[in-house]
Amino acid sequence: MPPASPARRRRADAERSIARIVSAARECLSRDPSASIDDIAKAAGVGRMTLYGHFRNRRELVDAAMADAVRAGEEVLSDVDLTGPAHEALTRLLESSWSLVAESTAILAAAQGTLPAGRIRELHAGPAQRVEDLIRRGQDEGVFRTDMPLTWLVNVVHYVLHGAAEENHADRLKPEETAGVVIATIQSILAA
Numbered sequence: 001m002p003p004a005s006p007a008r009r010r011r012a013d014a015e016r017s018i019a020r021i022v023s024a025a026r027e028c029l030s031r032d033p034s035a036s037i038d039d040i041a042k043a044a045g046v047g048r049m050t051l052y053g054h055f056r057n058r059r060e061l062v063d064a065a066m067a068d069a070v071r072a073g074e075e076v077l078s079d080v081d082l083t084g085p086a087h088e089a090l091t092r093l094l095e096s097s098w099s100l101v102a103e104s105t106a107i108l109a110a111a112q113g114t115l116p117a118g119r120i121r122e123l124h125a126g127p128a129q130r131v132e133d134l135i136r137r138g139q140d141e142g143v144f145r146t147d148m149p150l151t152w153l154v155n156v157v158h159y160v161l162h163g164a165a166e167e168n169h170a171d172r173l174k175p176e177e178t179a180g181v182v183i184a185t186i187q188s189i190l191a192a
Helices: 006-031 037-044 048-054 058-077 086-112 117-123 125-141 150-169 175-190
Strands: none
Touching (some): 006 037, 006 048, 006 086, 037 048, 058 086, 058 117, 058 125, 086 117, 086 125, 086 150, 086 175, 117 125, 125 150
C-alpha cells in the first residue's frame, strides 16, 4: 500500500481536529450553554486559530455540536423497536429518549440563544417525525386521542421530555424515577 499523500494526511488531521472540537463543544455546552470559544478550544486541546480555521464563529460551532448531538441520539433511537401496539412502542421510545434529551437540554439552550428557530426545527425533524408517526399510529389503533392537533401532541411530548430533563438537572426529580414519570405523564396525556 503506498504511503498517504501529504494532502490526504492533512485532511485526516483536519477531520480529527474537527471531531475533537465538536466533541469538546458538546461537552462544554452540556455543562454551560454560554461556554465561550476559548473554553471549547481549551477543552479540545487546540488554539483559537485552529478552531476558527474550521468554524468561522460560535454560531457555526453550536450548530455543529447540536447536529452531532441529534445524530448521536438518532443512532440510539433508530435501534428502538417500534413494532407492536403503539402505546407499548411509545413506552420503549420514551425509555430510550428521555436520557438523550436530558443530555442535550443545555446544548439546546445554547442553540436557542444562537441559531434561528427554523434551523433547530430542521435539526429535530427526524426525532419529531418518529414521534408523529407513532402518535398517528396510536390514533389509528384507537389508543391515542384524536381531539387535538397532531403537531400539538408531538410538541407536548417534547415539552414533557425537556421539562423532565430540567427537573432532573435541578435535582427535583431523581434520575431513576424520571423515565417512569415521563412515560406515565405522556401516556396519560395521549390516552384516548
